[in-house]
Amino acid sequence: MRETKDGKASKRFGKDRRTFPIEKYNSRADRRTSQNGAMMFSAFVFVAAFCAVVAVELLLMGEPSVWGFVVATLVALLATMSIHIALQWEKVVVLRLGKFHRTKGPGIYFTIPFIEQIALCADQRVMLTGFxxxxxxxxDLxxxxxxxxxxxMVWDAEKAALEVENYYNSVSLVxxxxxxxxxxxxxxxxxxxxxxxxDAELQEVIEEKTSEWxxxxxxVEIRDIVIPESLQEAMSAEAQAxxxxxxxxxxAEVEKDISSMLVEAAEQYQGNDVALRLRTMHLLYESVKGSGGTVVIPSAYSEGFSDGSLEKMIESLKAQGK
Structure with a gap:
């Protein structure tokens, strides 16, 4: 029994079962960790610019001042807004005055403060989404x-930024x-x-829509399929039937083939008494060999083993051969 979003229990599927933990396998939950390097670089730029301005002020004025710290802070902020870094797997979409201008990355890139904006920092690694x-x-209801x-994965960062509002959620919903x-x-x-x-059908349908983005x-890989327990027994019985x-x-096909072969054999034995007697002797021999002992047979069958009978059979076979 599993709990729905309303807090009510759903018993339709009989067994206690939790739904597939989609959030656990989604790549989006761990995307923030990849930004640590860029944040540290921005902090480094801020501190370096601030220290550089303060050092210049000390060389020129001989002592720091409040206005010097204010100017240093403004310069550090402008430097942070101008100098950026994109990680190896990132592609950055830059807009100038609201219009698409270029894509940059990976590595260091520069923007004009207040004139250019970063519209999207697309992660081009393979992403995993559970649905x-x-x-x-x-x-059949x-x-x-x-x-x-x-x-x-995102192969065109420009389209991902300009063609869809939130490409990650859109892919999941599609x-x-x-x-x-x-x-x-x-x-x-x-x-x-x-x-x-x-899997192949889903991949084709989903890619047809997402390729525009x-x-x-x-x-696409189907992980689990759960059928109601009440229907599993019926489907199992149907499969067994x-x-x-x-x-x-x-x-029936085997019986049909065997009967056809027996009819052909009967036609062969019907026109040749010697072949029939030889077949009878062969069957008796197999019986004796299989049982490992002796077999009691009627006298009519035993006549076929006498020397005179064997000579007659040989002469008959030679005559038929001529």
Whole structure:
């Protein structure tokens, strides 16, 4: 039993089960840690500019003053607003007077304070987004839970900044919508069996929409599919019945082939008494060899083992050979 967002318990799926922890696998939660280097660089620029202005004031005036500290602070702020650093995996979109001007990074880049603004600092590493479709109806009206993960990356920072407001949330919503649509077009058994086809279909649909935002989809992987417990037994019985049906069909085909071969053998033995007697002797020999002892046979069959009978058989076979 799991708790919904309303605080109410949902018992539709029988077993106690928590939904897929999407937030745990989303890359966005750890993106702030990648900005530590840039923040330290900005702090270094501020301190260096402040100290440089104070040092110049001391050389010129001989002693510090309040106005000197004010000027040093203003210069340090302007330096911080002008000198930036982009990490190896970042691409920065710079606007000039509200219009797109250029993309910069990685490394050091400069901007004009109050004239140029940083619109987006795009992370171009492979991103991971978890998404789910909870209690979504399939084409045969079966409510199922499907959890999946999406691997994607930003290949065009300009489009990611100018074509969509929040590309990260947009990718997540598009993926969830595509998953629900794909589930609604397939039956419950098809969703459970055709995972690879569903992955490929989702990747194609999601990338068709996100490519306009400068985002490429690397792969989509279905992680978990949960079917209501009440339907699992019915689907299991259906699968067993289908396997039994296939087994009976295979057995019928084998019986058909065996009967055809027996009919052909009967036609061969019907026109050749010697071949029939030889087959009878062969069967008796196999019986004795398999049992490891002796076999009691009627006298009519034992006549076939006498010397006279064997000579007659040989002469008959030679005559047929001529």
């Amino acid at each position: 789910a479709a909870e209690e979504t109806l399939t084409s 079966v409510p199922i839970n499907v959890d999946a993960v999406l691997f994607w 993926a969830q919508t595509a998953l629900r649509d794909a589930i609604g077009r397939a039956s419950a058994s098809e969703v459970a069996v055709r995972r690879n086809q569903l 400068g985002i490429t989809i690397l792969s 289908e396997r039994e049906k296939n087994a009976r069909m295979v057995l």
